Amino acid sequence: MHSTYRAPELSIWKGRPSADRAYLHENIQALDLSNAPILKQTTLQPVLIGYSCDAGVSRNLGRAGAAAGPQALRGVLGRLPLLKDGPGFLWDAGDFTCPDGNMEQTQEGFSKGIELLIQHGYFPLGIGGGHDIAYAHYSGLAAGLKEGTRIGILNLDAHLDLRQPDPLPHSGSPFLQIAKLGSDAPTDFRYCCLGVRPDANPQELWERASELNATLIGRDELKPSTLPGVLDKIRTFLDALDALYLTIDLDGFASAYAPGVSAPSPLGFTPEIAFQVLDVVLESNKLISVDIAELNPEYDRDSQTAVLASGIIHRILHYPDLF
Template sequence: MNALYHLCEPALYTGRESTSRAYLHENVRALDLRGSLARTEERIPALFGYACDEGVRRNLGRPGAAEGPRALRKGLGKYPWQVGAPGHLADAGDIRLEDDNLEGAQAAYAEGVSKLLEVGYLPMGIGGGHDIAFAHYKGIRNHLGPGKHLGIVNFDAHFDLRSPGDAPHSGSPFFQVARTCQQEGLDFHYACIGVRRDANPQVLWDRAREFSVCTIERESLTPDQLSGHCRTLRKFLKPLDAVYLTIDLDGFSSAYAPGVSAASPMGYAPMEIAPLLDVVLNSGKLIGLDIAELNPAHDQDGQTVALAGSLVHRILHFPGLF
């Protein structure tokens, strides 16, 4: 790891004290990616922060997401640790960008993801701009090699298929993945759930069709269409060997997630997408996941931290995942 890597701060995790490790803060163990890691005997989730919002700045969004990893850790400690949770929660620290070298931060993050996967951890990224996605994908792909079919499921208001031009940004990660797949002779498997007509110009809808993106629009997230969407998602997942899950918090309505880089009241509610999230978690193919665009600078009453924390809690306690 390079100079951008910082160890976790255990003091960020606080909460009630118990005699039975009943709360999340009592179940966190620090992990140092700078040295060799012992292989974990069971599947353990490992938080890995991407403290960077340079990509958001480049994409003309509201800065502040660089503080997302710290804010989420502060909020996580109080959550209950219940039956079905893993043996513990590892915290592998952060990649922190201290200049404008976004590409260097992505390379360092990809290296860390690969290292976690090599010894059996499940990377749980926390960001940070959604440019975390290209870095996380590269780390997974480097670990898997070219012989495995890797897919991406993105819960998001945006396709994030913008051309990076001369400088990659938070709106370009899946275009970069698509181009990388073309260059390496790999199939591009990408599903975007909750994407909105009022949040993407026509060129991105055209590009999504060009890339055969599995698209579930926000307007169609209604109870009568839910079972059909679940079938569509299971069909998408079936031919894959592994799936990378990424959740951009700006897909949620600002009623639930005001603290994001691009807030809107027109997003979805948490329980509208929960069954689709569960389809991914239940697939048996999850290899890595992240939660992106948490922006505490704009988070009214900590609502977005609470939403992200509840998502993490749901994942940690999903039956059979760990």
């Protein structure tokens, strides 16, 4: 396995003990990607995989600290209950680290990890780390899925993340990199950004999104009176896809709910809105992988951002008949 890979450590999973293995920390199984061959699963299996890197955030002039996000999320997630409609257990595939600031090397390893997981019957749940996780994640999906698969991206985020590398890639450039993946000209790019804000993106990015034919749903549309139309717009976006990759940047949430992020703002959306969107995505039966980016425990309060991220994963794990 890649040199940036760190195998899972089950000792970090802690929580309330129970007589009937009622909590997630009591139902974690290690999946060491460095131990080949990986068993091919006959039923879809959920697996956590960490992207312990915030070099891209620093390159994008954000506040560092998200490299510790994967461990912080595990610390909270393990305390949550595993209910009867959830999977029998959750796999932990460890982390890809960035000890020397070489983000590209971390992305290369993470991408290979995603490719392996997809090819062997797993449902990846990525934990960041900076939003540059998205380029690595999508690259792994593109390599692991059947050629010709129409993969779409739904990004819950205040930012379009369509910036040019300057000169190196960073946490603000992943979706432009995806659009140009494998060529100098944009490929068949299927991208929807939900929660995007006028105060968070310069004019250049709005024009680039238009050129790339991206579907944009503004933060101002995410209110009870207009939400039904938003959900219909998402369903229309999903109709044209074979598979969906969902990426959630926690800085899209209002900082009242998610203070522990790289770029906080009080103007973001609410968890209630995000969960309604998540339910529509899950209902489509097209969701194949998810990641949650920009969890920065250094700035969190009472772990509430980690609790929010864990709640998202918990809801996915317990969606009926997914696992």
